[in-house]
Amino acid sequence: MxxxxxxxxxxxxxxxxxxxxxxxxxxxxxxxxxxxxxxxxxxxxxxxxxxxxEDMGTNTLSVMITGRGSSRTVDVDDLYDLYEENTDVFLGLSPTVSVNGTVKTGTDSDSFDSTSVTGVSEQYTEIKGYTLASGRFISYADLESRGKVAVVGTYIADTVFGGDPVGESIKINGNAFTIVGVMEEQGDSTEGSADDCVYIPYTTASKLTFGQISSFTFATRDVSLNTQATDLIDAALYAVFQNENYYTISDMQEIVDxxxxxxxxxxxxxxxxxxxxxxxxxxxxxxxxxxxxxxxxxxxxxxxxxxxxxxxxxxxxxxxxxxxxxxxxxxxxxxxxxxxxxxxxxxxxxxxxxxxxxxxxxxxxxxxxxxxxxxxxxxxxxxxxxxxxxxx
Incomplete structure (x- = not known):
């Protein structure tokens, strides 16, 4: 058969x-x-x-310095020196400062309690791969002068200013900031989404929070360099603190893996x-x-x-x-x-x-x-x- x-x-x-x-x-x-x-x-x-x-960037490294109990410190200049000495490995560096408080536009009734306010450097968009819908991003001059300028997400831009907020003012914890740019839409432009955000110079954010800058975001030139970059940062920080408990380094690619x-x-x-x-x-x-x-x-x-x-x-x-x-x-x-x-x-x-x-x-x-x-x-x-x- x-x-x-x-x-x-x-x-x-x-x-x-x-x-x-x-x-x-x-x-x-x-x-x-x-x-x-x-x-x-x-x-x-x-x-x-x-x-x-991946939207957050798999070639990024997040560094958090606690330094609690240690008399030694690492400031922004120290990490910028490390970055400039290894530009063949690092693509960019941005100190990041989270500002707690409220964002207000116009009258006091226009309050945005869920909006995230973050102090960053002029390289932040390159590090994260973000683009602008209009205007400009924070510049080096803004950092040097601790300028009160802000870049907003599409949620605030559309909700309050009809999509064209450049040149308008917002208040962050009572301080007036001039809007110089609008970020390209990242999510769905709703409250609490990735588009409900405000970026200001990290130097200005540090002044508002009265604290030492302890959070940094590095970007490598390629994901394959993440391990080498981690070793460089770890060696630099360990040389200062002599204790790995005083800092943490998070590799986004390792988290994804x-x-x-x-x-x-x-x-x-x-x-x-x-x-x-x-x-x-x-x-x-x-x-x-x-x-x-x-x-x-x-x-x-x-x-x-x-x-x-x-x-x-x-x-x-x-x-x-x-x-x-x-x-x-x-x-x-x-x-x-x-x-x-x-x-x-x-x-x-x-x-x-x-x-x-x-x-x-x-x-x-x-x-x-x-x-x-x-x-x-x-x-x-x-x-x-x-x-x-x-x-x-």
């Missing part, structure tokens, strides 16, 4: 008992659909989080749990195939008496089991893909099934069918033709 004829007999057998065939495939359908859904959702979530971190590794492990665990359904489905296929062998014992005896060999009987039942599992896998892939897309849109992520997940799920479903169909096929192939013909 050839493969073509074996496939025809397999489809004929499935068509002859549609409900039993569907129930046989149900475990495979659920297992494959579960794998597709879980993998797609996890990949979508991973992509979303990774995109958020760690996050992807963690979500990858979670995906494998979830796929393993979903794989139990595939195992149950395989056992169901083996059980039904054993029943089928018993029901078709006389048929097997007739075929053997007409010259069918063991390998022919074996091939017929293995292909029938594999076909059953493969059809269940295809149905599971379609169902799982539809559910994954719908759920992804519902929670706001891109959860389109990947080609690798689809191929893996289909391959596993076929393998399970063939694997669990082997024992019933072997039993059928070993039947004695005389005993099979006598079976009632």
């Amino acid at each position: 050839g493969f073509t004829q074996a496939f025809k007999l397999a489809f004929k057998s499935l068509a002859g008992s549609k409900m039993r065939a569907f129930l046989t495939m149900l475990g495979i359908i659920i297992g494959v659909a579960s794998v597709i859904i879980l993998v797609s959702l996890m990949q979508g979530m991973t992509g979303e989080v990774t995109s958020m971190f 760690s996050m992807e590794e963690m979500t990858g492990m979670m995906t494998m665990v979830l796929v393993g749990i979903a794989g139990i359904s595939l195992l149950v489905g395989g056992i169901g296929i083996m059980n039904i195939m054993l029943v089928s062998v018993t029901e078709r014992t006389r048929e097997i005896g007739i075929r053997k008496s007409l010259g069918a060999k063991r390998r022919d009987i074996m091939r017929q039942f293995v292909i029938e089991a594999g076909t059953t599992s493969a059809l269940g896998g295809l149905i599971g892939i379609v169902f799982g893909a539809l559910v994954a897309v719908v759920l992804g849109r519902a929670i706001g992520i891109d959860a389109d099934p990947s080609v690798s997940a689809v191929l893996l799920s289909f391959g596993v479903s076929v393998f399970i069918g063939v694997f669990f169909g082997f024992m019933p096929a072997s039993k059928a192939a070993k039947l004695n033709p005389i005993d099979a013909l006598r079976y009632d």
Whole structure:
């Protein structure tokens, strides 16, 4: 018996008992659909989080100096010296100062309590990869003169000034600042979003907060230089403090890599749990195939008496089991893909099934069918033709 004829007999057998065939495939359908859904959702979530971190710049290093309990300090000039000595590694440097308080525009009723106010350097846009919608960004002259100038996000620009705030004034903790630029939209221009922000010179922000600047953002010329840059900063700071507890250096690329590794492990665990359904489905296929062998014992005896060999009987039942599992896998892939897309849109992520997940799920479903169909096929192939013909 050839493969073509074996496939025809397999489809004929499935068509002859549609409900039993569907129930046989149900475990495979659920297992494959579960794998597709879980993998797609996890990949979508991973992509979303990774995109958020990449928007922050994977070639950036965040340095926080606490220095608590130490009589030694590191100021802005010290880190700028380090930057200027290693311009082949560093692309830019910006001290960052967070200003707590309120932003007001016009009358006191126009208050923006959720707006973030950050003091930065003139290199901040280059470090973060931001662009301006209009006006200019903070300049070196603004830093030197501690100028009261500000660059606002699109939320304030659109909400208060109709999208054209350049030349207007805002108040930060009671201090008047002139708006000189507007950032390009980063999010959705809503309250509390990435567009609800104000940037001012870090020298001015330091004066407003009456504190020492302890936070810095470095940018490397390439992600591959992050490790070298980290070593340079660590060596410089350790030489001053002689204690690593007085500072922290965060590599954005390492954070992204760690996050992807963690979500990858979670995906494998979830796929393993979903794989139990595939195992149950395989056992169901083996059980039904054993029943089928018993029901078709006389048929097997007739075929053997007409010259069918063991390998022919074996091939017929293995292909029938594999076909059953493969059809269940295809149905599971379609169902799982539809559910994954719908759920992804519902929670706001891109959860389109990947080609690798689809191929893996289909391959596993076929393998399970063939694997669990082997024992019933072997039993059928070993039947004695005389005993099979006598079976009632």
